[in-house]
Amino acid sequence: MRRTSKGLIGGALFTAVSGLALSLYSSRIARQAEELVPADGRFLDVAGARLHYIDVGSGPTIVMVHGLGGQLRNFSYALVDLLKDDYRVIVVDRPGSGYSTATGAMPGIVGQGAIIADFIQKLGLDRPLLVGHSLGGAIGLAVGLDHPHLIRALALIAPLTRPQESVPESFRGLARVPARARLGFAQVLGTPLSRLTSAKTLEGIFAPEAVPEDFAVRGGGALSQRPIAIAAAAADLGGVNDDLTPMAERYGEIGVPTRILFGRQDAILDPAYHGHRTAAAIPGAKIDTIEGGHMIPITAPEACARFVRAAFAAG
Template sequence: MKLAVKLFIFLVILVIAFVAVTVWKAGANEARAESNYPPEGQLLDIDGVQVHAVVRGEGPDLVLIHGSSGSTRDFTFALVERLAPDFRVIVFDRPGLGYTGTIEDPTIERQADLLGKAAAQLGAPKPIVLGQSYGGSVALAWAVNHPDDLSALVTLASPALPWTTGLSTFYKTLSNPILGPITAPLITAWVSRDRVTQGVESVFAPQSAPKGYGDYFGPGLTLRRASLRANAIQRARLLNEIKSLSLRYEAISVPMEIVHGDADTTVGLHIHSRPLAARLDQANLTVLEGVGHMPHHVAEDDIIAAIKRASHRAALH
């Protein structure tokens, strides 16, 4: 047998072995993440889709919707405990993330439809709806499409209007129908803890993540293959969805509180929240000086104040 043929066979064996180890390691990492971070709340059946909901406290109903790469744990880390004395807080995992199942064509509008039905099943037909980052876009879709199914709207650092920057290579690759299924297992299997920590810190910049947040949040849940793909596909489609939704914001009829940090480099204040507030008479804008993309962790008092203003404006308190 010629040396070239032997070398080719050896390389094929190496590739097969690497693929097998990657798939095994990805599965093991996913199983470990789900074992270490099980569902915090209850699992609902909404039109055949599993929806994970955490319910805490008493008072007017308040729904919290997390951003990209998130889960209920982003809010239950600290904010829910502070809100529970004054509100019945309902935190959802969005479709494809945490322990909520995937849905076909997971637009922000279809996500809002699903979570609205879940809230109604939990006895909250007209909650205050708060969304952070991508979750704020879902909250906006809820308010536009179902204006009678919420009492007030709160957005935190949320994409609201079209932007011009391109999609990152990370999201382009993972959302690609061919490259995504190849890349996701590699990330699930081989991403380092240091890289995960760096990613978390970059989202909080210029602030730092609160002590213990990384361990509590359970990034391994987001790094599951299906969640990586779902998150990337949603993010890749968001711009076109916002272009369409933003033409209909005048349909929003409830009191609206907008909170945004002026140091947010992920979702720009001057591109999104400032022009949106100028456009809608019922929108009250709070600008947090020096605050980045995670105000619900680094400026909790301001967020709670905005929620209470929304509640008072809606005559719930």
Template structure:
């Protein structure tokens, strides 16, 4: 009887696993069909990088946050910046339609080197570099490793300094060798709409999610198995990179703009922007009142002003 029960349970688990995999594959394919690449591709040493270029003028590179893609910027911000600048927006490794570099979770420095090489190949040897959230860490790594090619640095709600409270346990699970494939497949297959809505609410609070944003951004792209795994590994392994990176901040000499929402609960300014502004006393620090983890949507005037200051520098 016990053997029969075990056999039946094993068959049930196998069927459930097969059903989850089938539904996950279907959802991933549907997300890519509904939200195809909106830019072009460039190959950097065998790694395919997806990018969007808009406008004309001095170049500025935009680097998105954890789980995001180029659409987070092209929703509104790039159109405004493109009136005066050439705006180059990249999908980071493992996000959107850019390949991963390896299976261990790319460091900010590795990502910066890839995107810098892509910018060079596109014909822009130097640029203003702007990063949002996790992308802020990548932008800072870019400025640290390529200072002569960084015309200015903008850190928007950016990760910049070590923290004590760990991020969501989901990142660790997604990064795990055993737990990662299971969790990524399960979320890709069965993530409820409420999860997407709650995530958006946490990003934009206390402001509302902008009208039309959810239809444009394509949450299904973030919920693909490959993106969940890549994002989980990058976030889970980020802290030691930030600890080492932050020791080098005094070497930054280019003009720096820090823009951070005062109500940001995801990347609290007290841990990141406030500290970074003291590490870089010459930086222009703009605290945006009544805005949370979404200055790239709710502080366009402040961002445009920062870009204008850097362009004049």
């Protein structure tokens, strides 16, 4: 009995020490990521969140919303520079991503749509073009459904638009994060596991194109390995179908001009399902496809810039 007790105590002590070591490791990775990718812009408090954003250029306004596990440098990597001479371009970190934080429970797609709507109102923007990439496209659609008076048009790049029966392989690790302890899990195991699998994950997200060597810094990729970002991305992924299922049934109500752009080789979201089917459901919507994968704002910025300009003109 004594040996058994000592074994149990020793095992518990080992587990506690290991957990502490992994937690400290995760904190160190988070600090390093923030040193590599510091906050680029300013902050604004809105209902439900404190948002970090950049605001560059002048002219008619464009607001950009990034996707799952991303942050605003996904757009400022190249696309913003191609637009800022003719437009005022505002790119925002979603709650839990980059340097934005939720002030309560992590909001779902509809909740984040309301946050973006309040962001537009708090900045006093006059019906900007709303650009959304991937999960940001779903948030754009939520704004188009519930707050259409605030925007002139939607430009959706490789958007998530419909409920998913299965999780893309690159994001299956996030799907395994327990819902009741997301931040704790991310602090102890999420960041170390993310470090081990990041190369393969990014290869899947960018496929068939290569991951840019400078993506970690210039594209903000390093920030996605912080515990807070992993927990937020897991929450986003865990709740998408709850909002997308009823949203998809309402796409016929969307009255703002809507354009969709997909890479034909997108390995994350099916262009036929999320693109062509959704374009057919939205009155007057148009869809274009180009050569490329899911991360075309980074890998094909010139084509994306032409798409955004055309969407603005159509609005």
